[in-house]
Amino acid sequence: MYKVLLADDEMLDLEGMKQFIPWSDLGLEVVAAVSNGFSACEVLERQDIDILVTDVNMPNMTGLELARIAIEKSSNIRIIFVSGYQDFHYVKQALSLKACSYVLKPMDDNELIASLKSIIQELIEEERRKEAEEQFGHLKPMAKNDLLFRLLEGEQAWGRTNR
Numbered sequence: 637m638y639k640v641l642l643a644d645d646e647m648l649d650l651e652g653m654k655q656f657i658p659w660s661d662l663g664l665e666v667v668a669a670v671s672n673g674f675s676a677c678e679v680l681e682r683q684d685i686d687i688l689v690t691d692v693n694m695p696n697m698t699g700l701e702l703a704r705i706a707i708e709k710s711s712n713i714r715i716i717f718v719s720g721y722q723d724f725h726y727v728k729q730a731l732s733l734k735a736c737s738y739v740l741k742p743m744d745d746n747e748l749i750a751s752l753k754s755i756i757q758e759l760i761e762e763e764r765r766k767e768a769e770e771q772f773g774h775l776k777p778m779a780k781n782d783l784l785f786r787l788l789e790g791e792q793a794w795g796r797t798n799r
Contacts, residue, residue, distance in 0.1 A: 638686040638759060642669040643676040643702060644718065645694040649741065653689065653718075656745050662752055673697025673705075680709050687755055689748075692719035692726050700726070703733045712762070714755045718743055 640659065644650040654669050664687070668679040673694055679685070688706050690699035703715050717730045720741040730738050736758075737751035 637663055637665040639667045640664050640687045641676060641679050641685045642666060642689050644691040645671050657748060663756060673702040676702050677705055680706055685713055686759060687714045689716045692717050693721060700729050716751050
């Protein structure tokens with residue numbers, strides 16, 4: 637299961653995300669649901685998080701600041717911003733942080749679910765790619781040895797036929 641961290645200073649929105657999104661059905665586990673960026677940072681220090689769902693505009697530490705910290709800790713983390721603001725400035729900053737999605741409040745559960753499904757597909761494809769690279773890495777020395785063996789065998793055979 638992929639691990640999710642929820643951060644939103646509006647308790648109704650936070651509880652709504654926890655209750656109305658079928659996390660386990662999606663193959664996701666909410667490891668924490670926190671109401672501020674500082675608590676989210678504490679969770680990020682203790683656990684590896686695959687997906688951060690954060691409100692853009694929280695007091696003391698914005699979701700954008702939280703996202704920067706999360707990316708510094710884990711460059712592969714996926715981020716979904718939720719916000720009541722359609723302000724292009726926020727959207728632009730979110731895009732600069734490689735946001736996977738920007739969901740407006742009041743939140744449509746289906747929109748968030750669609751964003752999560754898209755991220756899950758990305759994570760699965762990334763895992764497959766890493767596995768393929770790892771397998772190739774293991775095969776590479778064997779292929780080099782086989783090639784070297786064939787070259788040496790060919791050189792010996794070539795040397796015998798031309799004498």
